[in-house]
Amino acid sequence: MSLLTVSDLTTSFQTGGGEVTAVENVSFSLEKGEILGIVGESGSGKSVTALAIMGLLPRPPARIRGGSIQFEGQDLLKLSDRSMQRLRGPGIAMVFQEPMTSLNPVFTVGEQIMETIRAHENLSQKDSFGRAVEMLEKVGIPSASSRMTDYPHQLSGGQRQRVMLAMALVCRPRLLIADEPTTALDVTIQAQILELLMDLRDEFGMAIMMITHNMGVIAETADRVLVMYAGRVVEQAPISRLFDHPLHPYTRGLLSCVPTLDQDQERLIAIPGSLPEPSRRPPGCRFSSRCLSAVPACSEAIPALETFEPGHAAACIRIRDIA
Amino acid sequence: MGAILVRRLAGAVPILLIVSLITFGMIHLIPGDPAVAIAGMSATAEQVANIRRDLGLDQPLLSQLFDWYANLLRGDLGRSLLLGQPVVQATMLRLPVTLALSAYALVLTLLIGLVSGVIAALRQNTWIDQVAMVLAMLGISLPSFYIGLLMIILFAVDLRWLPTGGYVAFTADPIGWLATSTMPAVSLALLLAGLLARITRSTMLEVLRQDYIRTARAKGLPNRTVVVKHALANALIPIVTVVGIIVSLLISGSVVVETLFSIPGIGQLLTQAVLNRDYPMVQGGLLITTALLVLVNIGVDVCYAMLDPRVRYDRT
Amino acid sequence: MTERKRASPFRTAMRRLLHHRLFILGCVLFGIVLFVAIAAPLIARVDPNKLAMRAKFRPPGADFIFGTDNFGRSLWSRVVWGARLSVLIGGAVVAINAVLGTAIGAAAGYFRHLDNGLMRINDALMAFPAVLLAIAVTAVLGPSVNDVIIALAIVYTPRTARIVRSSVIVLREMEYVQAARAAGAGHWRILRHHILPNAMAPLIVQLSFLFAYAVLTEATLSFLGVGAVPPTPTWGNIMAEGRQYMTDAPWIITIPGAALMITVLGLNLLGDGLRDVLDPRLRIQQ
Numbered sequence: 001m002s003l004l005t006v007s008d009l010t011t012s013f014q015t016g017g018g019e020v021t022a023v024e025n026v027s028f029s030l031e032k033g034e035i036l037g038i039v040g041e042s043g044s045g046k047s048v049t050a051l052a053i054m055g056l057l058p059r060p061p062a063r064i065r066g067g068s069i070q071f072e073g074q075d076l077l078k079l080s081d082r083s084m085q086r087l088r089g090p091g092i093a094m095v096f097q098e099p100m101t102s103l104n105p106v107f108t109v110g111e112q113i114m115e116t117i118r119a120h121e122n123l124s125q126k127d128s129f130g131r132a133v134e135m136l137e138k139v140g141i142p143s144a145s146s147r148m149t150d151y152p153h154q155l156s157g158g159q160r161q162r163v164m165l166a167m168a169l170v171c172r173p174r175l176l177i178a179d180e181p182t183t184a185l186d187v188t189i190q191a192q193i194l195e196l197l198m199d200l201r202d203e204f205g206m207a208i209m210m211i212t213h214n215m216g217v218i219a220e221t222a223d224r225v226l227v228m229y230a231g232r233v234v235e236q237a238p239i240s241r242l243f244d245h246p247l248h249p250y251t252r253g254l255l256s257c258v259p260t261l262d263q264d265q266e267r268l269i270a271i272p273g274s275l276p277e278p279s280r281r282p283p284g285c286r287f288s289s290r291c292l293s294a295v296p297a298c299s300e301a302i303p304a305l306e307t308f309e310p311g312h313a314a315a316c317i318r319i320r321d322i323a
Numbered sequence: 324m325g326a327i328l329v330r331r332l333a334g335a336v337p338i339l340l341i342v343s344l345i346t347f348g349m350i351h352l353i354p355g356d357p358a359v360a361i362a363g364m365s366a367t368a369e370q371v372a373n374i375r376r377d378l379g380l381d382q383p384l385l386s387q388l389f390d391w392y393a394n395l396l397r398g399d400l401g402r403s404l405l406l407g408q409p410v411v412q413a414t415m416l417r418l419p420v421t422l423a424l425s426a427y428a429l430v431l432t433l434l435i436g437l438v439s440g441v442i443a444a445l446r447q448n449t450w451i452d453q454v455a456m457v458l459a460m461l462g463i464s465l466p467s468f469y470i471g472l473l474m475i476i477l478f479a480v481d482l483r484w485l486p487t488g489g490y491v492a493f494t495a496d497p498i499g500w501l502a503t504s505t506m507p508a509v510s511l512a513l514l515l516a517g518l519l520a521r522i523t524r525s526t527m528l529e530v531l532r533q534d535y536i537r538t539a540r541a542k543g544l545p546n547r548t549v550v551v552k553h554a555l556a557n558a559l560i561p562i563v564t565v566v567g568i569i570v571s572l573l574i575s576g577s578v579v580v581e582t583l584f585s586i587p588g589i590g591q592l593l594t595q596a597v598l599n600r601d602y603p604m605v606q607g608g609l610l611i612t613t614a615l616l617v618l619v620n621i622g623v624d625v626c627y628a629m630l631d632p633r634v635r636y637d638r639t
Numbered sequence: 640m641t642e643r644k645r646a647s648p649f650r651t652a653m654r655r656l657l658h659h660r661l662f663i664l665g666c667v668l669f670g671i672v673l674f675v676a677i678a679a680p681l682i683a684r685v686d687p688n689k690l691a692m693r694a695k696f697r698p699p700g701a702d703f704i705f706g707t708d709n710f711g712r713s714l715w716s717r718v719v720w721g722a723r724l725s726v727l728i729g730g731a732v733v734a735i736n737a738v739l740g741t742a743i744g745a746a747a748g749y750f751r752h753l754d755n756g757l758m759r760i761n762d763a764l765m766a767f768p769a770v771l772l773a774i775a776v777t778a779v780l781g782p783s784v785n786d787v788i789i790a791l792a793i794v795y796t797p798r799t800a801r802i803v804r805s806s807v808i809v810l811r812e813m814e815y816v817q818a819a820r821a822a823g824a825g826h827w828r829i830l831r832h833h834i835l836p837n838a839m840a841p842l843i844v845q846l847s848f849l850f851a852y853a854v855l856t857e858a859t860l861s862f863l864g865v866g867a868v869p870p871t872p873t874w875g876n877i878m879a880e881g882r883q884y885m886t887d888a889p890w891i892i893t894i895p896g897a898a899l900m901i902t903v904l905g906l907n908l909l910g911d912g913l914r915d916v917l918d919p920r921l922r923i924q925q
Contacts, residue, residue, distance in 0.1 A: 056540055081546075089543030096541075101534040106556045106632060115552075116542040151632040167542060341763035352779050460911075464904035466855050468862050469896040472878065472885065476893075480886050575770035579859050593771060597778040597865050609775050613767050620766075 001073060002029040003207050004053070004175060009067035011052055014060055020278035022048045024231045025067070027305075030175070035201060035208045037222030037239070039215060039254065043275045045231040046211045050177045053209075054094055055084040072174070089120050093168035097180035099160035103152035109136075110148030113167050120171050135166040138203075140196060158189035162196070169200060176201075177209045182217060194220055215254055219243065224311070227251050230275060230286035233305060237312040247314035249322070250287045285316065293322050327628045327635075331621040339614060346610045347391045350602050351384070361404065361600050374404075378603065400607035405599045410607030414589060418611075421581070421588035423493055424511075425573045427504050431512035432519055432569060437562075439516070440523025445550065447528060455520060462517025468579045471510035475583075478506060488585035507584045511576045515569050522565050526558045533557070560631045567623040571616055655916045662912020668905030672898070675719055676726035683719035687712060687872040699890055706890045708881065717872040718895050724873050725854045725902060728788055732853040733846050735792040736799040741842065743796070744803025745830055749811055758804070761797040769794050773856055777865045784867045787860060791853050802845050806838035840917040847913055851906035858899050874899050 009026045012019050023045040030036050038046045051057045053069055055076060069076040071091065076084065088094075096102045104112060113132040117123055123131065129148070136144035139162040152160055161181060168176060178197065182190035198221060201208055210221055218225055218239070225242045227235040227250065235248040246252045253271035273290040276282065282289040284299035291298065297317060307313045353360050358375035366374075375381050378401070379390055394400065400410040443455040479487040485506055491499030530536065531554055539553045540546075578590035585591070589608060596604035628634045656662050675682065690710045699706040705714035747757040764772070776790035810816060816833050824833075860866035861875030869876050874895040881891030 054541060056537060085543050085545060087543070088541055094541045096534060096538065098534055102538045104535040104539065104553050104557070106560070106630065107553075115544065115548070119542065119544050119548070153633050164538070167538075171543075337759055338763050338766055341760055342766055345763060349775060349779050354780070460904065460907060461900075464851075464900055464907050466858055466896075466899060466903070468859065469878070469892075469899065472882070472892050472896065476885055476889050571768050574768040578768075578770050578774065579863055582863055590771075594774065594863050594865070597774050600778065602778070605775050605778050609767065609771055612771060616768060617766055 002070075003032045003034075003072065004030040004209075005068075005070040006049070006053070007068050007070070009049065009052060009069065010065040011048055011057065012063050012065055014063070017279060019063075021065075022062070022231055022278065023052070026228070026231075026233055027067075028226050028233065028236065030207050030209060032174070033201065033205050033207055035198075035210055035221055035223045037210045037212065037218040037225040038228060039212060039218050039225060040228035041213055041275045043230075044228040046228050047179055049228075050094065050179050050209065050211055053177065054088060054092060055079070055081075056094075086120070089116055089173065090171040091173060092175045092177065093171070093173035094177040094179065095161070095164045095168045095181050097183050099157050099164055099184060102164055103160055105152055108149050108151055109155070109163050113148075113163070113170055116167055116170055131170060132166070135170045136163070138200070139163070139166045139169075140192075141166070157185055158193065161185060161189075161193055165193075165196065165200070169204065169206075172204060173206055175207045175209065177211070179211045180213070181210075183212070183214070190217075191220075197221065227254070230281055231278070232286065232302070232315065234287065234316070235314040236305070237309075237314075241309065241312050245312075247308060247312070247319050248287075248316050249291050249293050249318070251314075287316075293318050328621070328625055331624045335617050335621060338617060342613050342617075343392070343395060343610060346606045346613075347388060349606060350378070350380075353602075357602070361602055363600070377402075400610065401603035403596070403601055403604040403607075405596060405601040405604060410604055411611070413592065413604065414608055414611050417587060417589045417592045420490060420492075420586060421574070421577050421590060423500070424504055424507055424577060424581070424586065424588060425570070427508040428511035428515070428573055428576075429570065431508055432515040432573075435512065435516035436519025437523055440520040441527055441550075441555065441558075443520065443524045444527030444531065452524075456524070459517040459520040462513045463521070465514065467510045467514055467576045468583050470513055471506065471580055471583045474506045474510060488583070490584075490586045490588075503584070503586070507577075507580045507586060510583075511573060511580050514576065515572055518572075519562070519565065519569065523558065523562055526561050527554060530554045530558045556630070560627065563623060563627050563630060566626075567620040570619050570623075574612060574616060652916050656912060659912040659915060661908045662916075665905045665908025665910075665912060668901050669909055670905075672722055672902045672905060673726060676723040679719045679723040683713070683716040685713045685716045687716040687720040688870050689713070689716075698888070699894070705894050706888070708877070708888070708891050709884055714877070714891065714894060717877050718874070718898050720872045721874040721877060721895060722898060722902070724784065724867070724871070725857060725899075728784065728791070728857045729850045729853040731788045732791045732795060733850050735788070736796050736849055737842070737846060739792070739796050740799025741803050741835065741838075744800040745807050745835060745838075747800065748804040748807025749826070749830060749834065754804075757800075761800055764793070764797040765801070767794075769852075770856060770859055773860060774863065774865045777860060782865060782868050784871070787857055787866050790860070791856055794856070795849055795852065799842070799845055799849065802841055803838055806841055807834055810834045810837050844910060844914045844917055847906055847910035851903045851910065854899070854902050854906070 006029070007027045009023055010021065011023045012021045026045070026049055028036070038049070040046050048057065048062075052064060053071075053076065057064070064077060067077075071087070076087070079087070103109070110129070110132055113135060114125075114128045117128040117131055121128075133145045133148060136147060141147050141159060141162055147155075152163070155163065161184075165181075181197070182193050185193065194217065197208065197210075200206075208221075210217065212218060222239050224238050225236070226233055227242075227248065229250050235242070235246070235251045237247075242251065243255065246255050250271070271290055272292075276286065276289060282299060284301055285291070285294070285303050288294040288298040295318065303315045303317050305313045305315045306319075308319065350357050356371075358371045358378070358380050359366070361378075362371045362374050379387050382390070398411060402408070403410055403413050406413050439455045439459070443452040446452045475487050478484045485502055488503075490503050493500040531550075535557075536549060536553055539549045544553070574590075577588060578594060580586070581588045581590035582594050589612060593605060593608045593612075595601070596608065689712060691707070691712070694702075694707050695709055697707040699714075705718060708714055708717070743757060743761070747754045747761070767775075773790045773794050776793055777786055780786035780789060811834065813833075816829060819829050819833050857866060857873065858875040858878075861871075861873040862879045863875075864879060866875055867873050869880065877895045878892050881888065881895075885892050
């Protein structure tokens with residue numbers, strides 16, 4: 001049994017101009033200890049997918065219209081708020097993109113880590129203090145015990161992201177969702193944090209869902225990759241297959257932007273045009289409006305995800321013609 | 324912390340200096356001869372001359388100014404023409420009454436305003452939120468003396484639950500104090516609670532959108548901890564700055580409420596002084612009240628620093 | 640999206656205001672008060688000070704729509720003429736604030752060497768509790784409509800000046816202002832063409848709330864007996880005189896009080912709507 005199985009997840013948002021679909025029929029699974037990269041431009045639905053798994057989508061305006069999220073055999077969408085809250089932390093944890101704003105400015109670093117422990121385990125003040133210090137050391141914070149009484153604003157961006165990691169990992173989650181964990185950091189710090197994440201995966205044996213728009217980050221970390229475009233999965237492949245034989249024209253476009261770590265563009269400039277707004281998506285294949293290989297048939301129906309090799313699937317009717 | 328206190332106190336000095344200068348100058352802005360204005364139309368020339376001499380109005384302006392500050396430093400603000408008492412003494416006698424009433428009204432304001440503001444924010448766009456905000460809007464649109472009058476008509480005249488006015492000191496009779504102070508305190512508090520509820524709601528909504536609230540939820544903290552600890556601790560920082568304004572409005576409001584309910588506080592004292600052209604009393608009462616308010620605002624700044632570690636650490 | 644950006648900001652604001660239901664309600668309420676104030680000589684032909692001892696304490700009814708007071712004066716006439724005074728005083732205070740507040744705020748915000756001095760005086764005036772300062776000023780000047788206007792202007796202008804100043808300080812550093820300065824534009828031209836037009840939004844919001852405060856404080860002053868002298872028909876005066884008779888003739892208090900509330904409520908709703916639409920800091924939240 002997979003650790004996490006998402007099937008046909010569909011979510012939408014109520015906006016001033018009506019209901020728009022953010023994520024549509026997204027399915028994937030994640031094994032114990034595996035690192036799954038989810039890549040796509042901002043607005044592709046990758047963060048919404050992550051928040052849906054966490055049960056943190058603001059409802060309203062968000063709504064889960066269908067599908068299931070099986071984590072260790074139980075459907076998270078059917079769980080009570082209370083059980084979901086107990087699962088966050090020891091079951092699934094998450095680190096966010098903005099270390100500057102993701103820590104509460106009025107509490108000390110130590111307090112913010114220790115309250116996480118206290119929320120899930122019956123530990124004495126002394127023991128939870130010890131655990132927190134130990135965790136800070138693991139994420140590479142020097143002289144950890146004296147940092148415990150620091151406030152977030154006294155730390156650098158990289159240190160804050162380390163604290164976020166310590167907070168996420170202190171209850172030993174089986175799954176860590178990392179949403180653009182290095183985007184806000186300088187290049188050298190980015191590399192350090194990614195390396196740290198890999199080490200911690202090896203030490204704790206947790207699975208990681210690595211969400212990013214940066215192919216370089218994917219190349220460095222992921223075992224398997226999911227490519228999302230305009231709310232749908234367009235390609236799914238093991239890391240080496242994806243980089244050697246990308247199938248979907250969108251993935252090819254992504255890869256033609258040089259996949260190095262120090263390139264960090266919010267929009268992927270190698271593909272002309274930009275991600276259509278949800279209300280202006282073209283009929284049929286959503287990428288057709290930007291696709292250089294598009295033919296009239298592309299606008300007729302949304303292509304299904306088709307398996308071309310074991311573990312390698314793509315959603316495009318033109319693959320056999322353009323390969 | 325100490326450094327903030329010292330800096331705020333130092334910052335208050337020029338403000339108080341200008342405040343005292345304005346207060347001093349007031350009497351000289353009276354159109355025509357101030358001594359005649361004080362003595363009244365029917366006064367004899369001798370009475371006018373006496374007043375002019377008593378108030379030092381016959382001295383050159385600079386020497387009057389010098390005397391004003393020399394006396395100020397000795398804690399002497401002159402003598403009330405109406406009461407014959409020293410201004411400082413008359414003010415200090417009335418001060419506890421106003422402070423007790425303001426404290427009561429402040430507690431009510433904070434209770435009603437904070438609770439309804441937080442609940443409205445948590446239940447944004449539901450009927451609870453809408454009812455709370457309509458009430459808050461009505462609260463800030465109803466003058467306190469109108470609320471007071473309506474309450475007198477209802478609770479004192481019709482239902483006879485509470486006295487129409489008067490005052491009993493808390494130390495003499497706590498129940499009596501409650502009976503005489505409740506209507507005045509409520510009529511003061513409704514307006515301010517409306518103000519505070521609106522500010523609390525918008526601040527809470529702002530804070531609840533922050534990334535660290537999402538982090539707190541992602542850690543699996545119970546909803547109550549997220550709201551009460553993580554959100555409220557941050558929302559209180561801007562709210563505290565409003566408390567200084569609320570106290571100022573309380574003092575302003577107590578002027579009319581004390582007159583309406585015949586409560587012998589500073590507000591009533593000053594209204595009587597104005598109506599009887601008792602200028603030394605007006606000057607002194609205004610100066611003392613304003614100085615107290617400046618001190619309250621310094622206290623608010625210190626609280627602000629205590630609540631916000633970014634201020635507390637950056638500037639010390 | 641792009642088309643919407645190209646539409647003039649004024650028209651965008653107008654369209655959003657017309658969809659703001661509470662703003663419309665505020666306009667209607669204040670509009671009624673404004674109409675009554677302007678049309679007072681036409682709709683309340685009976686002299687508000689005309690005594691009729693035989694008709695005193697008439698409850699609201701067919702003869703006297705709002706009833707009569709202890710001197711048999713028509714409460715309808717008194718409340719209508721009171722509206723005229725409230726609007727007059729509020730409007731005058733707003734006008735003085737718009738001119739003086741802008742001048743002081745712009746001077747302090749734009750010319751750095753003036754800032755410290757002007758703002759110290761400003762802060763000192765704001766340190767006084769508003770109503771206390773107002774009654775002290777009327778004590779000095781005397782109790783007439785003009786003196787009340789001056790007192791309220793002294794109390795509220797520093798608050799307006801502070802708001803204008805903070806917008807001007809931000810705008811002063813804007814690139815297009817720097818560019819105009821580099822191009823050799825004079826101070827007056829920069830202020831008039833580049834800074835003040837962009838400082839208008841927060842000022843307009845402030846002025847609509849200020850109108851409400853001014854009306855409220857004026858009523859408070861006359862209720863205390865330090866405003867316009869009786870028998871001038873101000874709402875505060877009517878309520879103060881009605882206090883003695885509130886057991887038998889409560890309408891003398893409740894009717895002018897309700898008029899006061901409608902005015903202040905209307906202005907507050909109006910101000911809320913303007914703030915929602917014009918204040919960029921709050922626009923982001925939506």
